[in-house]
Amino acid sequence: MFLDGFGSLIMAGTWVTIELAVMSLLVAFVIGLLGAGGRVSTNPLVNAVATVYTTLIRGVPDLVLMLLIFYSLQIGLNKITEALHLSQIDLDPMVSGVLTLGFIYGAYFTETFRGAFLAVPKGQIEAGVAYGLSGWQVFSRIQFPQMMRFALPGISNNWQVMLKATALVSIIGLADVVKASIDAGKSSYRVFYFTVIAGLVYLALTSVSNLVLMWLERHYSTGVREAEL
Amino acid sequence: MSDIIQQFWRAFLWSDGYHFSGVAITLWLLAISIAFGFVVSIPLSVARVSKNKLLAWPVWLYTYVFRGTPLYVQLLLFYTGMYSLDVVRNHEMLNVFFRDGMNCTLLSFGLNTCAYTTEIFAGAIKATPYGEIEAARAYGMSRFTLYRRVIIPSALRRALPAYSNEVILMLHATTVAFTATVPDILKVARDANSATYDSFDAFGLAALLYLCITFVLVALFRRAERKLLAHLRPMNG
Numbered sequence: 001m002f003l004d005g006f007g008s009l010i011m012a013g014t015w016v017t018i019e020l021a022v023m024s025l026l027v028a029f030v031i032g033l034l035g036a037g038g039r040v041s042t043n044p045l046v047n048a049v050a051t052v053y054t055t056l057i058r059g060v061p062d063l064v065l066m067l068l069i070f071y072s073l074q075i076g077l078n079k080i081t082e083a084l085h086l087s088q089i090d091l092d093p094m095v096s097g098v099l100t101l102g103f104i105y106g107a108y109f110t111e112t113f114r115g116a117f118l119a120v121p122k123g124q125i126e127a128g129v130a131y132g133l134s135g136w137q138v139f140s141r142i143q144f145p146q147m148m149r150f151a152l153p154g155i156s157n158n159w160q161v162m163l164k165a166t167a168l169v170s171i172i173g174l175a176d177v178v179k180a181s182i183d184a185g186k187s188s189y190r191v192f193y194f195t196v197i198a199g200l201v202y203l204a205l206t207s208v209s210n211l212v213l214m215w216l217e218r219h220y221s222t223g224v225r226e227a228e229l
Numbered sequence: 230m231s232d233i234i235q236q237f238w239r240a241f242l243w244s245d246g247y248h249f250s251g252v253a254i255t256l257w258l259l260a261i262s263i264a265f266g267f268v269v270s271i272p273l274s275v276a277r278v279s280k281n282k283l284l285a286w287p288v289w290l291y292t293y294v295f296r297g298t299p300l301y302v303q304l305l306l307f308y309t310g311m312y313s314l315d316v317v318r319n320h321e322m323l324n325v326f327f328r329d330g331m332n333c334t335l336l337s338f339g340l341n342t343c344a345y346t347t348e349i350f351a352g353a354i355k356a357t358p359y360g361e362i363e364a365a366r367a368y369g370m371s372r373f374t375l376y377r378r379v380i381i382p383s384a385l386r387r388a389l390p391a392y393s394n395e396v397i398l399m400l401h402a403t404t405v406a407f408t409a410t411v412p413d414i415l416k417v418a419r420d421a422n423s424a425t426y427d428s429f430d431a432f433g434l435a436a437l438l439y440l441c442i443t444f445v446l447v448a449l450f451r452r453a454e455r456k457l458l459a460h461l462r463p464m465n466g
Contacts, residue, residue: 056440059439059440059443059444060401060436060439060440060443061400061401061402061403061404061415061439062401062404063401063404063405063415064404064415064418064432064435064436064439065436067415067418067419067422067428067432068428068429068432068433068435068436071422071428071429071432072428072429072432075428075429164298164299164300165299166299167299167301167302168299168301168405170301171301171408178299178301178302178305182305182309185309185310185313189313190313191309191310191313192306192310192311192313192314195302195305195306195309195310196306196310198302198305199294199298199302199303199306202297202298202299202302203294203297203298206296206297206298207297
C-alpha cells in the first residue's frame with residue numbers, strides 16, 4: 001500500500017504545509033509592501049515605526065516570535081472576550097500560524113522591497129507624473145513592475161526560507177507534513193523512514209518553487225539585456 | 230515580569246542549578262556548529278567548484294539536500310529517527326552517541342550550516358578575479374600553494390558579508406534545539422512559561438536575549454568587515 005497506508009495522512013499534511021506557506025506569503029507580501037512604503041516615507045513617525053518593526057523582528061529568531069505571538073494572541077483574545085463577557089474564542093492554529101509567519105516574514109519582505117524601490121530610477125516616476133498619472137497609477141504601472149525585477153532574487157530567497165520555516169508550526173500544534181510524518185512514524189515504529197519522507201516532501205517543494213521562480217525571473221527581466229562577460 | 234526574572238535569571242543566563250543552560254548553551258551550540266561548518270566547508274567548497282565532476286557532484290548533492298529541507302526535519306532525523314533504527318541501537322558507540330540529544334543537535338546543526346557555508350565560499354571562490362590566479366601561476370605557484378596563498382584568503386574576505394548573515398541565521402536556528410531536550414534559552418523560556426503561565430513575559434525575555442546576542446554579533450562582524458575589507462571600502466570625498 002502507498003506509504004504503509006499513511007499516504008493520505010502525509011498528503012493531507014503536505015497540503016496543509018503548502019496552504020500555510022502560500023497564505024503566509026500573501027500576508028508577508030502585503031505587509032512587506034506597506035512596510036517598504038513606510039521605510040521610504042518622509043514622515044518621521046511612519047519611518048520610525050517601520051524601522052523598529054524590521055529591526056526587532058529580524059533580530060529575534062522566528063521560532064521565539066512564533067511562540068510569543070501564538071500564546072500571547074490567545075491570552076490577549078481571552079482577556080478581551082472576558083472583559084466583554086463573551087465565551088472564549090479558540091484561535092484556529094492555521095489562522096494564527098498564517099498571521100504569525102506573515103507578520104515575521106513581512107519584515108524580511110519589507111527590506112527586500114525597500115531595496116528594490118530605491119533601485120527604480122527616479123526619472124521613471126517623474127516621467128509618470130509628467131504624463132499626469134495619479135499616485136496609484138504611478139505605483140501600479142511604473143514602480144511595481146520595475147521594482148519586481150530587482151526584488152525577485154530577494155523574494156525567492158525569502159520564500160525558500162519561509163517554506164522551510166513552516167516546519168516549525170508543527171511545534172505549535174498544526175498538522176502539517178512534519179506532524180503527519182511524526183505521527184505516522186510513531187504508530188508504525190518506522191520513525192526514520194517517515195522523517196526521510198517528510199524531508200523528501202520539502203525537497204520536492206523547494207525544487208518545484210526553484211523552477212517557478214526561475215521562470216518568473218525570466219518574465220520580469222523582459223527587455224533587459226544581460227551583460228556578457 | 231519581575232517574578233520570572235527573580236526565579237529564572239540564572240537559568241536564562243548560564244545554569245539551572247545542575248547543568249549549563251540558557252545563553253551559555255545557545256552560544257555553545259552556535260560556536261561548535263559554526264566552527265565545524267567553517268573548517269569542513271573550506272575543502273568542500275574547493276571540491277564544489279572543481280572541474281572534476283566526481284568531486285563536485287557529491288558536494289552539490291549534499292548542499293542541495295541540506296539546503297532544501299528544514300533544519301527541524303534534519304534534527305528529527307538525527308535525534309528521533311536515528312535512534313529508532315536497530316542498527317544504531319545495537320552498535321555500542323552509535324548507541325551512546327545518538328542517545329544524547331546534545332550530540333544529535335550539534336551534528337545536525339554542524340551539517341546544516343556547513344552546507345550553507347560551502348555554497349557561500351564556493352560562490353566567493355568563483356568570483357576570484359582572473360588576474361590574481363594568472364599572477365600566481367606566473368610566479369610558479371603549485372596548485373596547492375595557489376589555493377592556500379591566493380584563492381582562499383581573498384575568497385574568505387569576499388565572503389564575509391554573506392558569512393556574517395549565515396552566522397546570525399544559525400543563531401536564530403539554534404532555537405529548535407529544545408525539541409531535542411537541549412536546555413537553550415528557548416527551553417528555559419518554555420519552562421518559565423509553564424511555571425508561571427506568563428507567556429508574553431517568558432518568551433519576551435527570551436526574545437530580548439536573542440536580540441542582544443544578534444546585535445553583539447552584528448557589531449563584531451561590522452568591525453571585522455571594516456578591517457578585513459578595508460581595500461574595498463569606497464573612499465570618502
